[in-house]
Amino acid sequence: MSLLAPPRTRARSRVGWTWIALSSLAIAVYAVTPYLTTPLHELAGDAVGLAGAYEGKPAWVLSALYVHIVAGGIALLVGPLQFWRTLRERARSVHRSVGRVYLTAVLVGALAALALAPVNSAGLVGLAGFGTVGVLWIWTGWRGYRAIRTGDVRSHQAWMIRNFALTYAAVTLRLWLGVLMAAQSPWIESGADADAAFRNAYALVPFLSWIPNLVLAELLVRRRGLPALRITDGGYARTEIVERVVEKVVER
Numbered sequence: 001m002s003l004l005a006p007p008r009t010r011a012r013s014r015v016g017w018t019w020i021a022l023s024s025l026a027i028a029v030y031a032v033t034p035y036l037t038t039p040l041h042e043l044a045g046d047a048v049g050l051a052g053a054y055e056g057k058p059a060w061v062l063s064a065l066y067v068h069i070v071a072g073g074i075a076l077l078v079g080p081l082q083f084w085r086t087l088r089e090r091a092r093s094v095h096r097s098v099g100r101v102y103l104t105a106v107l108v109g110a111l112a113a114l115a116l117a118p119v120n121s122a123g124l125v126g127l128a129g130f131g132t133v134g135v136l137w138i139w140t141g142w143r144g145y146r147a148i149r150t151g152d153v154r155s156h157q158a159w160m161i162r163n164f165a166l167t168y169a170a171v172t173l174r175l176w177l178g179v180l181m182a183a184q185s186p187w188i189e190s191g192a193d194a195d196a197a198f199r200n201a202y203a204l205v206p207f208l209s210w211i212p213n214l215v216l217a218e219l220l221v222r223r224r225g226l227p228a229l230r231i232t233d234g235g236y237a238r239t240e241i242v243e244r245v246v247e248k249v250v251e252r
C-alpha cells in the first residue's frame with residue numbers, strides 16, 4: 001500500500017489485513033494444535049480432522065503428515081506479518097529473517113503435501129487439486145524469492161501476495177467445508193448422511209480452496225499497480241515482431 005493512498009483505502013486495507021491475520025492464527029491454532037498435543041489414535045477416536053483417515057498408515061505417510069502440519073502451521077502464523085507495512089518499513093532485517101522462515105516453511109510444507117497428495121482422502125480429484133496447488137505453492141515462493149534477490153521489489157510483492165493466497169487455502173478450505181456442509185444440512189438425517197455430505201464437500205475443496213484465492217490475489221495485485229501475471233510473453237513478443245513488420249511495410 002502506497003503512503004499516498006487515501007485514508008479510506010488505508011482503513012479498508014487494515015481491516016483486510018486484520019481479518020487475514022486473525023483467521024490465519026485461528027486456523028493455525030484450531031487445526032494444528034490437536035495433532036501436536038494428542039496422539040493420533042485418540043484424535044481418530046474423537047473424529048478430529050482427518051486423523052481417522054491417517055491412523056494405521058505407513059510411517060512415511062505419518063511423517064509427511066506431521067511435517068506438513070508443522071511447516072504449514074508456521075507459514076500460516078508468520079505469513080501475515082510480512083504484509084504488515086510498519087514492520088516492513090521500520091525493521092527490514094526482521095522482515096528478511098521472517099521471510100526466510102516463511103519460505104522455508106512453504107517449501108517443506110509443500111514437499112510434504114506433494115507426498116500426501118497421492119494418498120489424500122479425496123482420491124483422484126484430491127491428487128489433482130492438492131498436487132497442483134502444492135507445485136504452485138513452491139513456484140510462486142521461488143518467483144518471489146528470485147524477484148527480491150534481483151532487487152525487483154514490486155514483482156516480489158506481487159509474487160508473495162499470490163504465494164500467501166495459496167498458504168491461506170488452509171483457511172478457505174475449512175471455511176468452504178463449513179459452507180458446503182451447511183448447504184447440505186436439510187438432507188442430513190443420519191450419521192451415514194453426514195458422512196456422504198462430508199465426502200461431497202471434500203470432493204470440491206481440493207480446487208475450491210485455492211482457485212478463488214488466486215483470482216482475488218491477482219485483482220489485488222492489479223489494484224495496487226503491481227506487475228500483473230503475464231501468461232503470454234511469447235505472444236507479446238510475436239505481436240511486437242508483427243507490428244515492426246507492419247510498420248516497415250507501411251513505411252515503404
Ligand code: HEM
Binds near residue numbers: 027072133
Ligand atoms: C496450499 C498449500 C497446501 C497444500 C497443497 C496442502 C495439502 C494437504 C494435503 C494433501 C493433506 C492431506 C489431506 C487428505 O488426506 O485429504 C493436508 C492435510 C492437512 N493440512 Fe494441508 N496443505 C496446504 C497448506 C496447509 C497449511 C498452510 C496448513 C496450516 C494450518 C495445513 C494444515 C493441514 C492439516 C492440519 C492437515 C490434516 C487434515 C486435518 O486434520 O484437517 N495445510 N494438506
